Amino acid sequence: MIKQFTHNLPLFNTDEHDAVNGHHILYLNRHLLLGEIQNLKSLASIWDIRTAVATIKRRIEDVNDEIHTHTEETSVINFHRDHILSDLEQISESLTVERAKYYIDRLIRSINEEKIGKDNDINLNRWKEYEDIYTDSLWIIDRRDSSGVHSADYWGNFIPQIPYQMMQRYTKRGDWVLDTFSGSGTTLIEGQRLGRNCIGIEIQKRMVDYSRHLVMAEPNPHNVTIEIVEGDSTSINYSSVLERHGIKSVQLIIMHPPYFDIIKFSESKRDLSNARSVEEFLEMLGLVVENSSKVLDKNRYLILVIGDKYAKGEWIPLGFYAMNEVLKRGFSLKSIVVKNFEDTSAKRHQKELWRYRALAGGFYVFKHEYIFVFRRI
Numbered sequence: 470m471i472k473q474f475t476h477n478l479p480l481f482n483t484d485e486h487d488a489v490n491g492h493h494i495l496y497l498n499r500h501l502l503l504g505e506i507q508n509l510k511s512l513a514s515i516w517d518i519r520t521a522v523a524t525i526k527r528r529i530e531d532v533n534d535e536i537h538t539h540t541e542e543t544s545v546i547n548f549h550r551d552h553i554l555s556d557l558e559q560i561s562e563s564l565t566v567e568r569a570k571y572y573i574d575r576l577i578r579s580i581n582e583e584k585i586g587k588d589n590d591i592n593l594n595r596w597k598e599y600e601d602i603y604t605d606s607l608w609i610i611d612r613r614d615s616s617g618v619h620s621a622d623y624w625g626n627f628i629p630q631i632p633y634q635m636m637q638r639y640t641k642r643g644d645w646v647l648d649t650f651s652g653s654g655t656t657l658i659e660g661q662r663l664g665r666n667c668i669g670i671e672i673q674k675r676m677v678d679y680s681r682h683l684v685m686a687e688p689n690p691h692n693v694t695i696e697i698v699e700g701d702s703t704s705i706n707y708s709s710v711l712e713r714h715g716i717k718s719v720q721l722i723i724m725h726p727p728y729f730d731i732i733k734f735s736e737s738k739r740d741l742s743n744a745r746s747v748e749e750f751l752e753m754l755g756l757v758v759e760n761s762s763k764v765l766d767k768n769r770y771l772i773l774v775i776g777d778k779y780a781k782g783e784w785i786p787l788g789f790y791a792m793n794e795v796l797k798r799g800f801s802l803k804s805i806v807v808k809n810f811e812d813t814s815a816k817r818h819q820k821e822l823w824r825y826r827a828l829a830g831g832f833y834v835f836k837h838e839y840i841f842v843f844r845r846i
Contacts, residue, residue, distance in 0.1 A: 493550040495529065500544050503580050509560070509573050518569050522561045526554060546580060552597050588720075588769065590641050602637050608808040608840075618658060618683040627725045627774055631808070631840060632656040635723060636663050639770040639842075642691065644720040645711075649702040649761050654680030656723050657695050664691035668710060668719070670702045673735050701739045703756040707764045718766045725774040726754055729787055747785060755794045762798060765845050771800060776838035784832065788839040799846050806840035 505525055512518045529550070556576050563569035575594075578584075584593040591599055613621060613628040632648075632655060640646060642664040648656040651669025653676060660667035661684060671677050677699045684695050698710055711717060727734055727742035729750045734742045741757075744750035758771070765771060773795060775788045796802060823834045 495548050495550050495553065497546050497548060497553075498544055499546040499580065502546065503577065506573060506577055506580065510570055513566070515563065515566050515569060518563075518566065518573075519561045522557050526557050529554060529557075549598050552595075555597070588639050588641070589637065591637075599637075603634055603806075606804060606806050608806060610808065617662075618686050619655065620653070620683075622653075626653045626655055629655050629659050631725075631772075631774055632659040632723055633663070635770075635772045635840075635842075636660060636665050636721065639772075640665055640721050643693075645714075645716060645718070646721045646723060647707070647719040647761060647764070648723045648725075649757050650724060650726050651680060651697060652676055652725070654683050654697065656725075657684050657697065658687055661687055661689055661691070661693055661695050664693055665721075666694040666714070667696075668714075669695075669697045670700050670705060671697060672699070672701055672737060672740055674699050703739065703753055703760060705760070707761055711764055718764050720766055720769050722761055722765050722771040723774070724757065724761075724772065726757070726791075728776050728778055729785075731778055747787065747790065750787075751790055751794050754791055755798065758795050758798050758800075762800070762845060767845055769845055770803065771795065771843045771845065773841040773843065774838065775841070776835065779832060779835070782830065782832075788841070792839075792841050795841065795843050800843035801846055802841065803844050804842040806842070807837050808840055809837050 509518055509521055512521060553576075556572070556579070560569050560572045560576070563572060579594045582594055585591070586593060591602070608630075610628065610630055613619070614630055614633070615621070616629075619629050632646075636646060636659060643666070645666045645668070646656065646660050648667065648669045651657060651671045654669060657667045657669050657680065669680065671680065677697050681697050684697070689695075694714055696710075696714070698705070708717070711719070727740070729744060729747060730742055732742060734740055737743065741750055741753050744753055762771065773791060775791050777787045778785045792802070792805075826832075827834050
């Protein structure tokens, strides 16, 4: 006869209106929940375990099960409803007691312990809950994030999803992020939302003014520091910029340079989009890497977002040329992500024309760019 472990105490409390990324959130009594799950370990047969798990699941799913009792804040833990039910189901579906207890131990750790990543705030004991963080090397994104002040008006800016993903994976809240080509401030806007301090370097004064306006128009819920500096990323004194904020280093660098001369961003000779050749472009990009990496902590990450180009009937692998320039300067390659960009301003109303050109010219239409992830050695 199975021992009854589910007591007549208010175990579960939920708010029907509270949701994260579409998930219903349960607020659970940590101590009672932990006791219920730990008690599963004392059961000797898989059938007893399944019966006890079914009882716990019914209480979670029963909205009338004394769910509105308040508890002390320190004894409350929140779970995505679908995830905890899935974890319980995994225990129940185990074929052996040993396997079931392995999953029980894992669920106990998710309740009782945090296992925070070295370079981020991800709790690896609750890793299933981070569904919005990509781990595949191919990103197919239908549309750019246009929430808040984000806009595609500035031709050549990158989608906000890129800095969002990179900061979630490679920084903690309160870390410092440096964007060496800040443009319309996409990285800075995302950093402010995520609680990361950000410094952006931009060579065009008009874009400095424009991005400052955008950043100021967004809420700053984490009270972080955002600074946009007009300057040349190949030669600016990054240390002096950081000193103004009482810091000596940053924890992440994001670079989204011009793709050589595909878009002319300004008339300045210091602008990488005005380089006279691919070789000169790569030399200038190398200077940016050398100059900025001096203030990047060792073993932290540099992100380079860049695409290739096509000129005079020849595909120029600009992305991989740029990758090699970074590798020459004290970095190892961690990952290469390929991001599909289905809808661009340049090709939005010219799909048939570009298809004809591709068929006539024997080439393929660009629909991707690269996100290179480097670690400073």
